[in-house]
Amino acid sequence: MRLRHRGVIGVLAAAVALALLWLVPVLWMALTGVKPAPEIFALPPHWLPHAPTPAHVRTVLTTWPFPRWVVNSVIVAGVTTALSVVVSIPAAFAFARLRWRGRDALFLVFLSSLLIPLEVNAIPLYFLMNRLHLLNTYAAVFLPMIGMPIGVFLLRQFYLNIPFELDDAARVDGCGNLRIIWHVILPLSRPALAALVIYMFIFAWNEFFWSMIALQSPRMFTLPIGLRAMQGAYDIEYGIMMAGATLASLPALVVFLLLQRSIIRGIAMTAHR
Amino acid sequence: MTRRTFARAAEIAAFLLPFAAFWVIFRAGPVLYGIFISLYRWDPLGENTFIALRNYLDLARDARFWNALVNTLEFAVLTVPLILGLGLAFAALVFSHRHRRAMRWVEAGLFFPYLLTVSIVALIWRWLLDPDFGIVLLLLRDAGLHPPVFLNEPRWVIPAIAFATAWWLAGYRMVLFRAAMEDIPDELYEAARLDGAGAWRIYFAITLPLLRPAILFALVLTTISGFIVFGQVLIMTGGGPGRASEVLALYMYRYGFEFLEMGRAAAVGVILFVIILGLTLVSFRWLGSEAEL
Numbered sequence: 001m002r003l004r005h006r007g008v009i010g011v012l013a014a015a016v017a018l019a020l021l022w023l024v025p026v027l028w029m030a031l032t033g034v035k036p037a038p039e040i041f042a043l044p045p046h047w048l049p050h051a052p053t054p055a056h057v058r059t060v061l062t063t064w065p066f067p068r069w070v071v072n073s074v075i076v077a078g079v080t081t082a083l084s085v086v087v088s089i090p091a092a093f094a095f096a097r098l099r100w101r102g103r104d105a106l107f108l109v110f111l112s113s114l115l116i117p118l119e120v121n122a123i124p125l126y127f128l129m130n131r132l133h134l135l136n137t138y139a140a141v142f143l144p145m146i147g148m149p150i151g152v153f154l155l156r157q158f159y160l161n162i163p164f165e166l167d168d169a170a171r172v173d174g175c176g177n178l179r180i181i182w183h184v185i186l187p188l189s190r191p192a193l194a195a196l197v198i199y200m201f202i203f204a205w206n207e208f209f210w211s212m213i214a215l216q217s218p219r220m221f222t223l224p225i226g227l228r229a230m231q232g233a234y235d236i237e238y239g240i241m242m243a244g245a246t247l248a249s250l251p252a253l254v255v256f257l258l259l260q261r262s263i264i265r266g267i268a269m270t271a272h273r
Numbered sequence: 274m275t276r277r278t279f280a281r282a283a284e285i286a287a288f289l290l291p292f293a294a295f296w297v298i299f300r301a302g303p304v305l306y307g308i309f310i311s312l313y314r315w316d317p318l319g320e321n322t323f324i325a326l327r328n329y330l331d332l333a334r335d336a337r338f339w340n341a342l343v344n345t346l347e348f349a350v351l352t353v354p355l356i357l358g359l360g361l362a363f364a365a366l367v368f369s370h371r372h373r374r375a376m377r378w379v380e381a382g383l384f385f386p387y388l389l390t391v392s393i394v395a396l397i398w399r400w401l402l403d404p405d406f407g408i409v410l411l412l413l414r415d416a417g418l419h420p421p422v423f424l425n426e427p428r429w430v431i432p433a434i435a436f437a438t439a440w441w442l443a444g445y446r447m448v449l450f451r452a453a454m455e456d457i458p459d460e461l462y463e464a465a466r467l468d469g470a471g472a473w474r475i476y477f478a479i480t481l482p483l484l485r486p487a488i489l490f491a492l493v494l495t496t497i498s499g500f501i502v503f504g505q506v507l508i509m510t511g512g513g514p515g516r517a518s519e520v521l522a523l524y525m526y527r528y529g530f531e532f533l534e535m536g537r538a539a540a541v542g543v544i545l546f547v548i549i550l551g552l553t554l555v556s557f558r559w560l561g562s563e564a565e566l
Contacts, residue, residue, distance in 0.1 A: 008372075011366070011369065012372050012375055012376075014366075015366050015367070015375075015376065015379045016375065016378075016379060018363075018366070018379070018383070019378070019379040019381075019382030019383055020382065022382055022383050022386070022440070022444075023382050023385065023386075025386075025397045025398070025401055025440065026385070026386070026389075026397070028397070028400075028401065028408060029393075029396075029397045029400070032400065040406070041405075041406050043406070043411075044411070045406075045408060045411060086291070087291040087292040087295060088292060090287075090288035090289070090291065090292075091288060091289050091291070091292035091293070093288060094285050094288040094289055098285055098288075100281075100282075100285050106289075110296065111557075112550065112553060112554065112557075113296070113300055113301065114553065115493070115494065115497050115549060115552070115553045116300070116304075116546065116549055116550065116553070117497065117498070117501045117549065119501040119503065119522055119525075119542075119545070120304075120307070120501070120542045120543075120545045120546040120549065121299075121300070121303040121304060121307060121542065121546075122525065122526075122529070122538075122542060123307055123310060123525070123529050123535055123538050123539040123542050124302075124303035124304070124306035124307035124309075124310055124539065124542070125299070125303050126529070126535075127306065127310065127535075128298075128299075128302075128303060128306065143295070143298075143299050144299040144300070144303075146295045146299070147292065147294075147295030147296035147297075147298075147299050147300045148300075149296070151292075152292060177284060177288075202387075202388065205390065206390045206391060208390070208391050208392070208503065208504040209501070209503045209504065209522060209526070212526075213526075213529075213530065223390060223392070224390040224391060224392040224393075224504070225392075227390070227392035227393065227396065228392050228504075228507070228508060231392070231396060231508055236403070238400050238403070238406075241396050241400065242396070242397075242400060244396075245392070245393045245396045245397060248390065248392070248393055249388075249389050249393055252388040252389060252390075253385075253388075255388075256381070256385060256388055260381050261377070263388075264377075264380065264381065264384060264448055267384075267445065267448045267449070268448050268449065268451065268452035269452070270449070271448075271449040271450075271452040271453055271487065
């Protein structure tokens with residue numbers, strides 16, 4: 001549905017205005033983070049800081065192991081993503097491109113857990129990780145996310161659409177399944193892999209409930225858990241809270257500015273069959 | 274079994290095993306383990322006692338549990354239309370226009386909040402809705418209105434959290450809906466235009482009906498994510514005022530890790546699991562299992 005001629009400029013202006021309005025909360029966060037306390041609570045409010053100060057940012061960085069949280073988040077999200085991709089590829093291949101008895105039934109079993117969130121398992125996972133002596137480690141956070149069926153589901157959908165003649169031709173040339181995955185499937189499924197990487201990384205980066213239970217010492221916190229701990233400590237000291245929140249959004253902002261199109265394309269990909 | 278078929282079976286098993294191991298140990302296993310835990314009274318110091326379904330009966334008699342369930346339902350019922358409505362409207366806007374380059378920036382702006390973690394989103398909105406200095410309340414008062422003090426009023430607190438959540442997630446839905454819109458063949462639009470249909474007519478007569486599967490699936494997914502809402506509530510209100518915004522996940526967290534009643538908390542997890550599995554199976558029935566995410 002593409003509008004023509006009339007209203008083109010009007011729609012465009014409205015859309016841009018909407019997008020800017022939508023980002024006002026982000027801007028307000030960043031501005032509050034550099035305002036001295038009296039300006040934060042000034043009435044009427046100061047839209048722009050009259051005397052911007054790095055004091056809150058300094059408080060955050062000197063009182064809390066903030067860079068460490070960023071590193072922790074990157075490790076957790078990176079390992080989750082890498083491992084889930086690695087285990088999903090062969091499984092998706094077996095479901096999409098090999099024929100065996102019980103295949104569809106087993107797939108349905110995995111699929112039925114597709115939408116089951118981590119949260120419902122928090123208590124048993126806590127006991128399990130406690131037994132494995134993994135509480136308060138990275139492993140406790142990333143292990144439960146690796147078996148999410150989304151990767152198998154997404155890759156299988158994509159693999160089903162790759163012509164099967166390619167496998168047959170490779171087999172005639174004497175390739176086994178591993179080499180077919182490596183030389184035929186993987187090169188052709190880059191968009192799906194990119195989509196999966198983006199999806200899993202964002203998912204793990206945002207994980208909150210289970211991480212909050214699994215991680216106990218401040219040095220092990222990921223960013224969302226660290227911010228929550230800060231909030232517990234300061235409550236309504238909005239300058240510090242907003243400085244922390246701004247710092248915590250910087251990684252997402254930088255990556256988004258660099259990879260904006262790939263990220264949106266990757267997310268959109270998860271909607272295609 | 275011949276040697277060849279055995280080798281083949283072994284290969285398939287090897288392909289499935291890495292994923293299946295994680296799935297069994299950290300997803301399916303814990304569900305069963307959770308049911309087991311929920312049948313015990315868990316004592317941090319002494320013996321655990323088997324009490325069969327007592328935890329469930331206790332929940333059924335606990336007004337606080339019902340309060341949390343009702344709050345969770347209210348949250349889900351409010352966020353679903355907000356997120357889907359905004360997502361659809363944004364997608365239509367972004368997709369409707371010839372200025373593809375400009376619209377990509379619009380789309381990026383609307384999508385960006387999704388990349389912020391729940392803590393950031395919750396902190397931002399806690400500040401925006403602060404009873405004394407929150408800019409939203411100040412602006413509404415400037416406009417001559419008498420807005421409720423959202424986060425302090427039992428009737429408004431869940432709608433406020435739902436709105437913050439919609440701000441966070443609507444852009445994500447927009448991208449998925451926009452992608453689904455792109456899958457609609459152009460010929461359909463052409464035909465409608467030849468018949469003299471206007472933009473609105475086309476949207477309601479062609480786009481929306483063809484998006485039905487995508488919308489229904491988004492409905493299920495958003496409902497499920499509504500059932501497990503936690504971070505926003507914890508940070509924006511801590512379940513308050515009173516218990517007006519205490520949701521099931523928060524109830525589960527408090528009983529498990531503050532009151533150390535792990536059995537009862539596990540029972541809440543089992544109940545959530547049953548609700549969500551039920552929704553999943555119904556939606557697969559409804560849409561076929563090949564529906565998109």
